[in-house]
Amino acid sequence: MKKVIISVTNDLTTDQRVDKVARSLIGAGFSVLLLGVHSKPSIGLSDRPYAFHRFNMIFKKGFFFYFEFNVRLFLFLITNHSSIYLSNDLDTLCANFLASKLKNVRLIYDSHELFSELPELLNRPFVKSVWIYIEKQLLKRIKYSYTVSESIASYYYDKYGVNMSVISNFPNFRLSQDPLISQKHKIIIYQGAINKDRGIKLMIDAMKYIDAKLYIVGGGYLLEDMIHYTQKNKLIDKIVFFGKLPFSDLFQITKKANLGLSFEEDTCLAYRYSLPNKIFDYIHAEIPILVSDLPEFKKVIHSHPVGEILQSRDIKSVANQINQMLSYEKSKWYPYLIAAKKDLCWENQETKLLSLFY
Structure with missing residues (x-):
């Protein structure tokens, strides 16, 4: 059975996209391990059908958070067997890329958003330039990648010549309610x-x-x-x-x-x-x-x-x-x-x- 290690920098509790991907892989016969970070307060994950591990981080934000996370992620990846690494967003890519080259493991990249263009970076030109540099150096060297919208896929193609697939972030189909139910308050x-x-x-x-x-x-x-x-x-x-x-x-x-x-x-x-x-x-x-x-x-x-x-x-x-x-x-x-x-x-x-x- 092929094993997929999926990594994100959140605490796994509200990331529906990662959860859906993990469940789809489980349903297709893969073994899945999901890696994230532990935050306080954090919601339990007892109902998940896949294995998971959350790092207890020393640093909670900023450069040292991302540096610590990628170092710990890299060490985890090279000391644990996996057939495929799934990196979610730019802040997990360095560790995944280096580990995939060192261990000759297939790397797949999921870009949930244009990370290097987030509003939090608008007035931080140096920090933004670092993320753009990482993006520029690594994206062209990844064979398998996908993102959430046609606009983002087109952006990456125009900027780096990268052909990303589009996997939209839709929910699982389920019935909801009688549309005619009235409520006391809107x-x-x-x-x-x-x-x-x-x-x-x-x-x-x-x-x-x-x-x-x-x-x-x-x-x-x-x-x-x-x-x-x-x-x-x-x-x-x-x-x-x-x-x-x-x-x-x-x-x-x-x-x-x-x-x-x-x-x-x-x-x-x-x-x-x-x-x-x-x-x-x-x-x-x-x-x-x-x-x-x-x-x-x-x-x-x-x-x-x-x-x-x-x-x-x-x-x-x-x-x-x-x-x-x-x-x-x-x-x-x-x-x-x-x-x-x-x-x-x-x-x-x-x-x-x-x-x-x-």
Whole structure:
């Protein structure tokens, strides 16, 4: 049985893409070991069908975190047998690349995002240049790679001549709920990272003019700031922060909502070309979406009319558009959501994924 070691720099609890890939590999007869980092507080992983190991890191962020992680990952890889290494994002690639050359092991690279173009690097030119250098030196030397969107694949081809496959980050198909169920309060949901340029502040500001609840589910370095901002604006009765949740709990909350939001700002290439899994989680929970005017988002709306593109980032305009969407019956969107679920599901991506591992 071939063994695949999958590595990421998160704590494994909320990375649905890595979990789906691991489960697909298990289903195809591979042995899987998933490597990540241990964070506090951390959610248990007792329900996973694959082996996993999380490093207890000395450093928690910055250069020393990435250096420590890659050193520990490299040592782990060269001292443990594997037939294939799966590196997730640029921050795991150095260790995987070196170990694959040393041990003559197949390396596969999954680019979840344009790591070197993240907003956190916009005002850090030296740090950004280091990541770009790593990207430039290594990507052209990797035979097997894939990413989440056509825009990112095109970017890498234009910049480095790299032909990446596209494995979209769709959820597994599952039934959700009766679309005609009525609820006492309208619920709006945002799920994902509470980080820079995700549009969280805009959502909070818009709630001043919306008679509904906003559920914000996820963690991030701006979480406490957004909680304080909500309290400062006396909106704590309208906005609920859930923090990080396991996949199953997240879906149970999402499917109760009336509208899903994704307000990434066009401040960097990483966001401009992004295709976050949350919008597909909303679709699979059978709720309409309101998303930013970004290329990959527009492709989804144009091919599947399951929601709307944000018309303006003016606070009152956003509130008006949300109020208008909340006034519609769920039955307006239901046929389109069901059709989109059948098309935009992980089962339709598995064949492409597994072809890279055989």
